Amino acid sequence: MTRESLFNIVMMSLLILFPLWAWIADEPFMITLATKAVILALAGVGLNIALGLGGLVSLGHAAFFGIGGYAMGILASHAQSYSPILESPFLIEGTKSMPVIWLVAIISSGLAALAIGVLSLRTTGVYFIMITLAFGQMLFFFSISWPAYGGEDGLPIYVRNGFPGLNTLDPIQFYGICFAILAVVLFFCARLAKSPFGLALNAARQTAERVETVGISPYRLRLAAFTISGMITGLAGALFADLNRFVSPTMFSWQTSGEIMVFVILGGVARLFGPVVGAALFILLEHLLGGLSDYWHIYLGLLLLLIVLFARGGVIGTFAGKGANHD
Amino acid sequence: MTKVILETRGISKSFGALQASKDVSIDLRAGEIHALIGPNGAGKSTLIKQIAGSLAPDAGQVFLNGQDVTALKTAARAKRGLGRTFQISALAMEDTVLQNVTLGALGAGASPFQFWRAALDDQAMRAVAEDALQRVGLQDHASAMTAELSHGQRRQLEVAVALTLKPRAFVMDEPMAGLGTEGSKRLTVFLDGLRAEAPILLVEHDMDAVFALADRISVLVYGEVIATGTVHEIRTNPDVRAAYLGDEE
Ligand SMILES: Nc1ncnc2c1ncn2[C@@H]1O[C@H](COP(=O)(O)OP(=O)(O)OP(=O)(O)O)[C@@H](O)[C@H]1O
Ligand SMILES: [Mg+2]
DSSP: OOHHHHHHHHHHHHHHHHHHHHHHTTOHHHHHHHHHHHHHHHHHHHHHIIIIITOOOOSOTHHHHHHHHHHHHHHHHHHHHTOOSBOSSSOBOOOOBHHHHHHHHHHHHHHHHHHHHHHHTTSOHHHHHHHHHHHHHHHHHHHHTOGGGTGGGOEEOSSOOBBTTBOTTSHHHHHHHHHHHHHHHHHHHHHHHHSHHHHHHHHHHHOHHHHHHTTOOHHHHHHHHHHHHHHHHHHHHHHHHHHHTEEOGGGGSHHHHHHHHHHHHHHOTTOTTHHHHHHHHHHHHHHHHHTTOTTHHHHHHHHHHHHHHHOTTHHHHHHHOSOOSOO | OOOEEEEEEEEEEEETTEEEEEEEOOEEETTOEEEEEOOTTSSHHHHHHHHHTSSOOSEEEEEETTEEOTTSOHHHHHHTTEEEEOSSOOOOTTSBHHHHHHHHHHHHSSOSOOOSSOGGGOHHHHHHHHHHHHHHTOGGGTTSBGGGSOHHHHHHHHHHHHHHTOOSEEEEEOTTTTOHHHHHHHHHHHHHHHTTTSOEEEEOSOHHHHHHHOSEEEEEETTEEEEEEOHHHHHHOHHHIIIIITTTO
16 A cells, blocks of 8 residues: 555544544534535535546636635525526426535536636646636636625525434534535546546647647647546535535635635645645644644645645655656 | 658649748658758748648648548548657647557547547547557656646657557657657667557758758758758758758867
């Protein structure tokens, strides 16, 4: 077993043991913190497919996070007010069912990623970063100026959505749902990295010319990666909205895009558990330092700087050494 | 007449004031090795890039199996049977040797849009990949990281990746460069046999290899083909001797 897989197992155990401890010790706030970490990790895992495997530096992943969030907000708010979303030409009603909301979040953020990908993946480097940022900002301003769903003030949801057979209002049960989703997605990502698609995408990041020369279009690979990436981040957005029972334009902001990227870089780009470690560290720092100073982001920035300068593989790279993002 | 597999008609390309290809028309026939020689900066790689599709010509066409592929992208040309090796190795350096050849096998056969099963567990693809490694003599390095290969081994890997595609025509840009005497000799023997599978357009500076292998030779000088002929014809051509071979004998 490699040091990295050992590290991953430890991380996974922590994600099980810490909330269990909090549950037994009756510390619901700690469970909520863990839930937040797991959801943000999921958003980062989504970005990591584009960024880590595909080398696509997207500064617009808040777009998908926000779309997932608003998918939840819109569906749940209509269910809560018993008013249909659409009456003609056919009836679409709101819902409080988590699985349905997730599905809508995944599909709508996937479609958005496909569209943004088509328009932005012809460019590379700084232009790609700027175009993805611009799309994120576009949705941000759109959400602000759309009064039907709260506009600038955001949209509160008064009840948590339901999952068959579970009490989602119980913090530990909601945590269980989020953790299970993260675990499933991580498993999928581990497979993806070794699949023919992962092999080709990873090669296209290193040398697009080679990939073309064997008859594969790098553009199509990247478009598929960007879409899958957006779907996962969108799902995280829906869960995040459910955690807070609130959606607002902040989910679309470029700061959100930046934070998702910070998780990935902190933990280790292209490492399966990179975003998980990154998001956990982020939440930990926010909790510890946020109490000391309103300007805790300065310390975060400092840490990020140190990592970028001295530990290119992020936390995982430092612990587990250089290497095998796939062996 | 033997069948023409690959052909350029009137290819021209300029970089600003520099004309790197001047009305180049050459062809590659079934079963042959057609060597393309010429001094540094003559425009050999530029021509290869236009044939492979990574550089668009200003004028002229490229035909593959009788079809005009000038408008097609690199990937589409590869799908139609064009196998290329690079003058400067273009390999996924962070991947293993086996992963690099498997990529070739993937492009040739299966779809890359498979998200679940491990690529290296696919027996059919693996067989193609391992066979290609075997043929170039890299079978013992399958699990080595590509970045750790010697220069010569990377050149071999370039050829192995091209083999996985089972191309209808090869275009090779200086496959012997930096191989050393032993390596060049081995690759010469290998290419000699390979022409029976698919003809090779071979850009090469190693004149021993060229004279040993070529059925025909074209000489490119300042972007222009100044002569095409058999080894004997080229060696005795006064223009060629003046422009390129003169300093050799
Ligand atoms: N993208 C480019 N932009 C400008 N000039 C270029 C470009 N590519 C090639 N050239 C120029 O075109 C000429 C032909 O270059 P090319 O690489 O085709 O030569 P070559 O025959 O392959 O030489 P060598 O034997 O050194 O590999 C050179 O003068 C080179 O500097
Ligand atoms: Mg050259």
